[in-house]
Amino acid sequence: VLIACNTLLPVAMVMNSALNQSGPDTVSHVTLATPKLGKGTSLTVGHKSSVHRVMSLDVTQYPRDFSAVGQFGQPAVVPKEKELESRNRWDEGHFNVYLSEQIPVDRAIPDTRPDACSGKLVHDDLPTTSVIFCFVDEVWSTLLRSVHSVLNRSPPQLLKEIILVDDFSSKDYLKEPLEKYMSRFPKVRIVRLKERQGLIRARLAGAAVATGEVLTFLDSHVECNIGWLEPLLQRVIC
Numbered sequence: 223v224l225i226a227c228n229t230l231l232p233v234a235m236v237m238n239s240a241l242n243q244s245g246p247d248t249v250s251h252v253t254l255a256t257p258k259l260g261k262g263t264s265l266t267v268g269h270k271s272s273v274h275r276v277m278s279l280d281v282t283q284y285p286r287d288f289s290a291v292g293q294f295g296q297p298a299v300v301p302k303e304k305e306l307e308s309r310n311r312w313d314e315g316h317f318n319v320y321l322s323e324q325i326p327v328d329r330a331i332p333d334t335r336p337d338a339c340s341g342k343l344v345h346d347d348l349p350t351t352s353v354i355f356c357f358v359d360e361v362w363s364t365l366l367r368s369v370h371s372v373l374n375r376s377p378p379q380l381l382k383e384i385i386l387v388d389d390f391s392s393k394d395y396l397k398e399p400l401e402k403y404m405s406r407f408p409k410v411r412i413v414r415l416k417e418r419q420g421l422i423r424a425r426l427a428g429a430a431v432a433t434g435e436v437l438t439f440l441d442s443h444v445e446c447n448i449g450w451l452e453p454l455l456q457r458v459i460c
Protein backbone atom coordinates (compact mmCIF):
# COMPACT_ATOMS: atom_id res chain seq x y z
CA VAL A 223 0.00 0.00 0.00
CA LEU A 224 1.35 3.37 -0.96
CA ILE A 225 1.35 5.62 2.08
CA ALA A 226 3.17 8.65 0.75
CA CYS A 227 4.34 9.57 -2.72
CA ASN A 228 5.90 12.89 -3.52
CA THR A 229 6.96 13.85 -7.02
CA LEU A 230 9.47 16.47 -5.85
CA LEU A 231 11.42 13.98 -3.77
CA PRO A 232 10.92 10.63 -5.50
CA VAL A 233 9.82 8.59 -2.52
CA ALA A 234 7.28 5.94 -1.71
CA MET A 235 6.81 4.50 1.74
CA VAL A 236 5.05 1.34 2.87
CA MET A 237 4.60 -0.39 6.20
CA ASN A 238 6.74 -3.51 6.57
CA SER A 239 5.18 -6.63 8.15
CA ALA A 240 3.64 -6.36 11.60
CA LEU A 241 4.14 -3.30 13.72
CA ASN A 242 3.08 -5.02 16.88
CA GLN A 243 3.75 -2.51 19.60
CA SER A 244 0.66 -0.88 21.02
CA GLY A 245 1.03 2.16 23.20
CA PRO A 246 -1.34 3.33 25.86
CA ASP A 247 -1.87 6.75 24.35
CA THR A 248 -2.94 7.82 20.89
CA VAL A 249 -3.70 4.87 18.66
CA SER A 250 -4.05 5.10 14.93
CA HIS A 251 -5.30 2.48 12.51
CA VAL A 252 -3.45 1.51 9.36
CA THR A 253 -4.73 -0.75 6.62
CA LEU A 254 -2.00 -2.69 4.90
CA ALA A 255 -1.65 -4.54 1.65
CA THR A 256 1.86 -5.89 1.80
CA PRO A 257 2.85 -9.13 0.08
CA LYS A 258 3.57 -10.72 3.45
CA LEU A 259 0.28 -9.86 5.10
CA GLY A 260 -2.09 -10.02 2.19
CA LYS A 261 -4.51 -7.40 0.96
CA GLY A 262 -6.59 -5.57 3.51
CA THR A 263 -4.78 -6.82 6.60
CA SER A 264 -5.37 -4.37 9.41
CA LEU A 265 -2.95 -3.51 12.14
CA THR A 266 -3.19 -1.29 15.14
CA VAL A 267 -0.23 0.99 15.57
CA GLY A 268 0.24 2.72 18.85
CA HIS A 269 2.50 5.57 19.80
CA LYS A 270 3.20 7.74 22.77
CA SER A 271 1.99 11.27 22.61
CA SER A 272 5.30 12.99 23.36
CA VAL A 273 6.67 14.98 20.48
CA HIS A 274 9.78 16.90 19.44
CA ARG A 275 10.75 19.31 16.72
CA VAL A 276 12.07 17.69 13.52
CA MET A 277 15.78 17.10 14.09
CA SER A 278 18.20 19.33 12.15
CA LEU A 279 20.71 16.60 11.56
CA ASP A 280 23.62 16.72 9.12
CA VAL A 281 26.70 14.75 10.12
CA THR A 282 29.70 13.81 8.02
CA GLN A 283 32.57 11.41 8.61
CA TYR A 284 35.16 13.84 7.34
CA PRO A 285 35.43 17.64 7.43
CA ARG A 286 33.92 19.29 4.37
CA ASP A 287 36.09 21.11 1.87
CA PHE A 288 34.76 24.67 1.79
CA SER A 289 36.19 25.37 -1.64
CA ALA A 290 34.86 22.20 -3.33
CA VAL A 291 32.74 22.53 -6.45
CA GLY A 292 29.05 22.74 -5.60
CA GLN A 293 29.73 22.83 -1.85
CA PHE A 294 26.76 24.31 0.08
CA GLY A 295 24.78 24.11 -3.15
CA GLN A 296 26.87 26.83 -4.78
CA PRO A 297 26.34 27.03 -8.55
CA ALA A 298 28.90 24.91 -10.39
CA VAL A 299 30.15 25.71 -13.86
CA VAL A 300 31.87 23.46 -16.41
CA PRO A 301 35.24 25.01 -17.35
CA LYS A 302 35.60 25.86 -21.05
CA GLU A 303 38.21 23.16 -21.64
CA LYS A 304 35.90 20.50 -20.17
CA GLU A 305 32.79 21.37 -22.18
CA LEU A 306 33.37 18.69 -24.80
CA GLU A 307 34.01 16.01 -22.19
CA SER A 308 30.95 17.11 -20.27
CA ARG A 309 28.80 16.94 -23.43
CA ASN A 310 30.17 13.55 -24.41
CA ARG A 311 29.44 12.05 -21.01
CA TRP A 312 25.89 13.40 -20.76
CA ASP A 313 24.33 10.14 -21.94
CA GLU A 314 25.90 8.13 -19.10
CA GLY A 315 23.14 9.44 -16.88
CA HIS A 316 21.13 11.93 -18.95
CA PHE A 317 22.43 14.74 -16.77
CA ASN A 318 25.76 16.48 -16.34
CA VAL A 319 27.79 13.46 -15.20
CA TYR A 320 31.07 15.36 -15.49
CA LEU A 321 29.92 18.08 -13.12
CA SER A 322 28.35 15.59 -10.71
CA GLU A 323 31.76 13.94 -10.40
CA GLN A 324 33.35 17.25 -9.39
CA ILE A 325 30.87 17.80 -6.58
CA PRO A 326 31.67 16.03 -3.28
CA VAL A 327 29.39 13.06 -2.66
CA ASP A 328 28.74 14.23 0.90
CA ARG A 329 28.53 17.96 0.30
CA ALA A 330 26.42 20.29 2.39
CA ILE A 331 23.34 21.81 0.80
CA PRO A 332 21.22 24.73 2.00
CA ASP A 333 18.25 23.98 4.21
CA THR A 334 15.56 25.16 1.82
CA ARG A 335 12.56 24.14 3.92
CA PRO A 336 9.87 26.67 4.66
CA ASP A 337 9.80 27.65 8.36
CA ALA A 338 6.61 25.67 8.84
CA CYS A 339 8.48 22.48 7.97
CA SER A 340 11.49 22.97 10.24
CA GLY A 341 9.17 23.87 13.12
CA LYS A 342 7.04 20.75 12.69
CA LEU A 343 6.48 18.45 15.65
CA VAL A 344 6.86 14.68 15.27
CA HIS A 345 6.43 11.82 17.69
CA ASP A 346 9.36 10.61 19.77
CA ASP A 347 8.75 6.96 18.97
CA LEU A 348 8.66 6.96 15.20
CA PRO A 349 9.08 3.57 13.52
CA THR A 350 12.40 2.51 12.01
CA THR A 351 12.84 2.41 8.26
CA SER A 352 14.72 0.47 5.62
CA VAL A 353 15.69 2.76 2.77
CA ILE A 354 15.70 0.85 -0.51
CA PHE A 355 17.48 2.12 -3.61
CA CYS A 356 16.97 0.14 -6.83
CA PHE A 357 19.27 0.87 -9.73
CA VAL A 358 20.50 -0.26 -13.11
CA ASP A 359 23.85 1.20 -14.18
CA GLU A 360 23.42 4.24 -11.97
CA VAL A 361 26.18 6.83 -12.22
CA TRP A 362 28.78 6.31 -9.45
CA SER A 363 28.72 9.85 -8.04
CA THR A 364 24.94 10.13 -7.86
CA LEU A 365 24.49 6.68 -6.31
CA LEU A 366 27.06 7.51 -3.63
CA ARG A 367 25.56 10.94 -3.06
CA SER A 368 22.14 9.35 -2.55
CA VAL A 369 23.54 6.95 0.06
CA HIS A 370 25.63 9.58 1.85
CA SER A 371 22.71 11.97 2.03
CA VAL A 372 20.60 9.33 3.79
CA LEU A 373 23.43 8.34 6.16
CA ASN A 374 24.27 11.95 6.99
CA ARG A 375 20.77 13.34 7.43
CA SER A 376 18.71 10.54 8.96
CA PRO A 377 18.39 10.10 12.73
CA PRO A 378 20.53 6.96 13.29
CA GLN A 379 17.96 5.31 15.54
CA LEU A 380 15.34 5.53 12.77
CA LEU A 381 17.55 4.30 9.95
CA LYS A 382 17.61 0.53 10.26
CA GLU A 383 19.49 -0.06 7.03
CA ILE A 384 20.04 1.02 3.46
CA ILE A 385 19.44 -1.68 0.86
CA LEU A 386 20.96 -1.23 -2.58
CA VAL A 387 19.19 -3.48 -5.08
CA ASP A 388 21.31 -3.90 -8.18
CA ASP A 389 18.90 -4.89 -10.95
CA PHE A 390 21.59 -6.69 -12.98
CA SER A 391 23.78 -3.71 -13.85
CA SER A 392 26.47 -4.08 -16.49
CA LYS A 393 28.96 -1.48 -15.20
CA ASP A 394 32.08 -2.89 -13.57
CA TYR A 395 32.33 -0.03 -11.07
CA LEU A 396 29.05 -1.21 -9.55
CA LYS A 397 30.51 -4.62 -8.74
CA GLU A 398 33.72 -4.99 -6.71
CA PRO A 399 34.36 -1.23 -6.28
CA LEU A 400 30.84 -0.65 -4.94
CA GLU A 401 31.16 -3.57 -2.48
CA LYS A 402 34.49 -2.19 -1.31
CA TYR A 403 33.21 1.38 -0.93
CA MET A 404 30.08 0.38 0.96
CA SER A 405 31.85 -2.10 3.24
CA ARG A 406 32.78 0.79 5.54
CA PHE A 407 29.10 1.46 6.25
CA PRO A 408 27.62 -1.31 8.42
CA LYS A 409 24.09 -0.18 7.62
CA VAL A 410 24.45 -0.56 3.86
CA ARG A 411 23.60 -3.89 2.23
CA ILE A 412 23.79 -4.78 -1.43
CA VAL A 413 21.34 -7.18 -3.06
CA ARG A 414 22.24 -8.47 -6.53
CA LEU A 415 19.55 -9.70 -8.91
CA LYS A 416 20.75 -12.45 -11.25
CA GLU A 417 18.81 -11.14 -14.21
CA ARG A 418 17.01 -7.92 -15.09
CA GLN A 419 13.74 -7.80 -13.13
CA GLY A 420 12.50 -4.26 -13.62
CA LEU A 421 11.83 -1.60 -11.00
CA ILE A 422 8.87 -3.13 -9.21
CA ARG A 423 10.28 -6.63 -8.83
CA ALA A 424 13.58 -5.09 -7.77
CA ARG A 425 11.71 -3.17 -5.06
CA LEU A 426 9.99 -6.37 -3.95
CA ALA A 427 13.39 -8.07 -3.72
CA GLY A 428 14.55 -5.26 -1.45
CA ALA A 429 11.36 -5.47 0.60
CA ALA A 430 11.82 -9.22 1.01
CA VAL A 431 15.06 -8.77 2.96
CA ALA A 432 14.22 -5.49 4.70
CA THR A 433 14.03 -5.54 8.50
CA GLY A 434 12.86 -1.98 9.18
CA GLU A 435 9.27 -1.29 10.22
CA VAL A 436 8.63 1.08 7.30
CA LEU A 437 9.96 0.63 3.79
CA THR A 438 11.20 3.80 2.09
CA PHE A 439 11.86 3.56 -1.64
CA LEU A 440 14.02 6.28 -3.12
CA ASP A 441 15.41 6.92 -6.59
CA SER A 442 19.14 6.23 -6.75
CA HIS A 443 19.99 9.79 -7.80
CA VAL A 444 18.61 11.91 -4.99
CA GLU A 445 20.00 14.12 -2.26
CA CYS A 446 18.07 13.94 1.00
CA ASN A 447 18.15 17.21 2.88
CA ILE A 448 17.96 18.02 6.58
CA GLY A 449 14.78 16.79 8.23
CA TRP A 450 13.70 14.65 5.30
CA LEU A 451 12.79 11.48 7.16
CA GLU A 452 10.89 12.22 10.35
CA PRO A 453 7.89 13.99 8.78
CA LEU A 454 7.48 11.11 6.29
CA LEU A 455 7.52 8.53 9.09
CA GLN A 456 5.11 10.69 11.06
CA ARG A 457 2.66 10.56 8.15
CA VAL A 458 2.88 6.77 8.05
CA ILE A 459 1.84 6.29 11.69
CA CYS A 460 -0.75 9.07 11.95
Ligand SMILES: [Mn+2]
Nearest residue numbers: 232441442443
Ligand atom coordinates in the same frame (compact mmCIF):
# COMPACT_ATOMS: atom_id res chain seq x y z
MN1 LIG B 1 14.60 9.59 -11.00
